[in-house]
Amino acid sequence: MSHMPANSSGQQVEPHGFWQKSTPLKGQSGLRALNERRILTLIRQHQELPKARIANETGLSAQAATVIINKLEEDGLLLRGEPQRGKRGQPTVPFSLKADGAFGVGIKIGRRSIQITLIDFCGRVRSSLREQWDYPAVDAMIRFAEKGIRAMLSTLGDGEKLRVSGVGVAMPFEIWRWSEQAGAPEEALSEWQDFDVPAAIQKITDLPVYLCNDDTAACAAELWFGEHRDLNDYLYCFVGTFIGGGMVLNRQLHTGRHGNAGAVGSLPYPGSLAGGQLLDVASIYLLEKTLKEAGQDTAFLHGRQQVWPEDVPGISEWLDSVATGIVHSAMSAHAFLDLDAVIIEGALPDNIKAELLSRCGHLLQSADFRGLSSLTLRGGSVGADAQSFGSANLPLLAQYSL
The missing domain is CATH 1.10.10.10 (Winged helix-like DNA-binding domain superfamily/Winged helix DNA-binding domain)
Known part of the structure; x- marks a missing residue:
């Protein structure tokens, strides 16, 4: 999801740093x-x-x-x-x-975890720290950020510390709107509505702070460090606690006027224009809900396991729902933008991502392409930590890229 944050009066505001309009160079x-x-x-x-x-x-x-x-x-x-x-x-x-030559520190504020990552100029992860939480909490975020930034910088030499470009923050915008889906107390998430995240991080560090939507950051990481360098135009889908995405046009990250380009989670689901969105049928929180109702442990969904348990109840039906939603989104985007491909990534083990790609490919084969060119499906190459990786990349993008 990509939504603009609001100030205390409820008006939409431009997020700090990453979305600020450039000043003409003179x-x-x-x-x-x-x-x-x-x-x-x-x-x-x-x-x-x-x-x-x-x-x-x-x-x-x-x-x-x-x-x-x-x-x-x-x-x-x-x-x-x-x-x-x-x-x-x-x-x-x-x-x-x-x-x-340069380093970036990133904080990924997620719905089930928070992670801080240090990467170098070539995109190699130098250090990373992660904690699980039941839901995003402002106080917990501040404590973790202070501890994490200090830990990341302690791994660098004195000369290297001078080359840290800033701190990127990647998080879902309007995080307070999703208390029911996230299974979080409404009063806890409402604290985020009037909370200035970049300003709070700026009190912890003298480094510049940049804010970006989490899935847009993941898309940027795929663009800059991924293996699909032959693609010019593509839709990027990230299957996380909530499904989201990003857009690349002419090998440039396209965010749109309000930073919402590629917000696949907000697309209406087939046959559900009256309020149902893709995130309501194609997000990990739905699989989590199914497992909890069946009395199953769901910790593996948000951990760092390379594989999920076999025979997860309801996973086949969930994968079908996700695949249907992604293909519907892909065809819609392709009809408007004539894309090269759709890249599918997520907080998923490789075998689950491969199965999702297979089901999407099967649906795409039977899709009606009259008036359209062919469309390629590819798996993301950055991996499940793409959002966190992308957050650390934000300062490098802001200072050293177009």
């Missing part, structure tokens, strides 16, 4: 900052590139590209590779991102 220093971001973004997409290719892709002159690349190398953001000799001419030198 002057040569601003232009260089933009070109630095262009080059870093390009290298991030391709993993490594020589100067000539960078100049060609960005439209910069060879001299201008060289000056910027040398500056980025001097600043410790780029790593010069070994010369590669071809059949003719001078050897080419590839440049890649330097892993310890």
